[in-house]
Amino acid sequence: MLQRIHRPGILSLALGLPAASLFPSSGLAQAAARVMAEEPLALQYRPTLEPLRRQVVALMAQRGVTCAPEQVFLTAGGQQGMSLLTRLLLDPGGTVLLEDRVYSGFQQVLDPFQPKRLTVPTHPETGIDVDAVQALLERGERPALLYTMSDGHNPLGVSMPLKSRERLVALAREHRLPIIEDDAYGLLQYEPHTLPALRGLEDRWVYYVGSFSKVLAPALRVGWVVVPEAMVGRLATVKEASDIDTTTFAQRVVLAFLESGGLPAHLEQLRAGYRERRDTMLSALERHLAPRGAKWTKPACGMFVWVEFPSSVDTTALLGRALEEVQVAFLPGQAFSVAGGRSASHGLRLNFSHAEPAVIEEAVARLGQVLARS
Template sequence: MSSTTNPSELPLAPWARRLAPSAIQDMLQHITKPGVFSLALGLPAAELFPTQGMAEAAARVLAEQGGALQYSATLQPLREHVVALMAKRGVRCSPQQVFLTTGAQQGMNLLARLMLEPGQAVMLEDRVYSGFQQVLDPFQARRLAVPTDARTGIDLDAVQSVLASGERPAFLYTMSDGHNPLGLSLAAEARERLVKLARDYRMPIIEDDAYGFLHYEDRVLPPLRALDEQWVYYVGSFSKILAPALRVGWVVVPEPMVFRLATVKESSDIDTATFTQRIILAFLDSGKLEGHLVRLRQEYRLRRDTLLRALETHLPKGASWTKPASGMFVWVELPEGNDTTALLARALELEKVAYLPGQAFGVQGGRSAAHCMRLNFSNCEPARIEDAVARLGRVLALARG
């Protein structure tokens, strides 16, 4: 395309005409600049990738499997490994209920394509993973946003009253562990009540468990899918526990959904890269995942604790934040009236520190989270976390002054 093309002349559908670069796309430009202290994106720690184990797995695949680079069917033994992983999360399922996807993101996308009529309603929290809203855009889905509290999570009274008013959303999207952006894990009673609401009102739930294996406390609750296999559609991923560049995730769904998922997926990317499926399979066969997960949890726990301590030291009075038991994020709330979107430019300019403003997680650009910010702790080494938060503290002090 020539750079002189007028965007209004592009042959776009009306919904695509309204698209703007996402907060993540914007942020990438900033944090790749030298010297920036980034607490912005949800990247895993690159230095913790199991590079050696992956290299050995890839070499084995290429040496031993003649068809490794050919088109091939999805790998059944990998689905069996996923079943075993799900058992560790307290979920019982069969390999026939597991469908491998190109990451959790595609899992949600394919489910939406099967479950959502254009213009239909979807229920979601008013602080929500922005990638999920991108899934909804082409469907022009009506968003039924319910409040969510940084400490207690989705407002179940609000869910109930929306359903009791007669609304029948195609599904509810939520995260019960490692909530992005809140860093929250839902209490056991809340999980039970949410699943009961889904059953009573026959409303499917898409449960995004992208961070479910990254937990840092002794008490770990099973996800919603452990409580109901008919109404909860589970989305999982190898991105955060192995590496996102592999682009492999999975969904656990009722068996009759599986061939339908395969059919819509085929129309888009044929299959999840079978080469990386084979590498993951060889890695899992080598029995190295468990030790790797122990190490990840140890290191991320340390980074979380470092971030929480630094917030105590450097953030001004009136700020509050979540203490995540899982995932990669802490959610900070400043007193109402602060505008973290406006503040970001100063944070970058004056202190070279980056975070994601709360507005990036508002529903359809809603500004109810304009005084909030999301901080990531997985992608920054502890010494840098301390420095980054000190910088953030100075920016906030300046803003107050």
């Protein structure tokens, strides 16, 4: 199926890609030129880049997080951050706690450990079911970690309400439960009032994972984690064992870009562009899919809209038809189910950041045509 999604001519709302037209290419080019001209050791093996850790501390304030540079560890993207944290927290065959619809990349991180995967329900409007987490912990389950996203959830697009955040971190504290908070999309906020990340509410048990992939460019492979200082040395040891000190050149470019003061204006532009695409998608859904019984929620953050159909619609089968009949791609709910579960089989995820608004409109209209023929 994946190969068919990538065929030329397909209108794709499938992957979580940023809009290439919104990359800050000239700012990054200038930053790279400056690094090469001014830093004789830019291409040398280097230890961690202290000034970038300080820039990350400043950025974290936008997520309601107060932290120190010593608690920031730079990684080759958020994916590596999650992978390194998992290596520290989870033993082979251990137990993990997940939402029943989860970013497939985290499942890939888990696969080599062959863990027991406990799941709790997650809702498109309210996110992780904290009552279910509590019930599980109270019946004596002791997972090695809980993985969740507080904002711009992938695939649901949901941002957790404040009460859920507060209750979840209180449970983590009480039960000494490590939470990996994946905040890959947390800086892409479209509404005026934003809530603090979980790490802003709890600094001992929440291990925060951030990334420049969605706000600058994924090819830079620069991300970070915020953890208690005592964990930083252990993270450095496992990272060094796997890839020495990647991605220090890209880190320098990111640092030079941030020091030039380019980020605030770029973030504003990105938020405006993605807000427009989101709204285009929501109004297209209203016109073309609402008449087919589809329901969705308006994401305040991130890159995705989760759409649910009546249970008679199997979205994996729908994808096959959409590809063949109207050349449109999306990701079916099944792609996010934990360990082959079927809980998401009548839902699907649409990405609104990558395609131009006119393409979004056309792709959703075509999906409506396929459903009309069902």
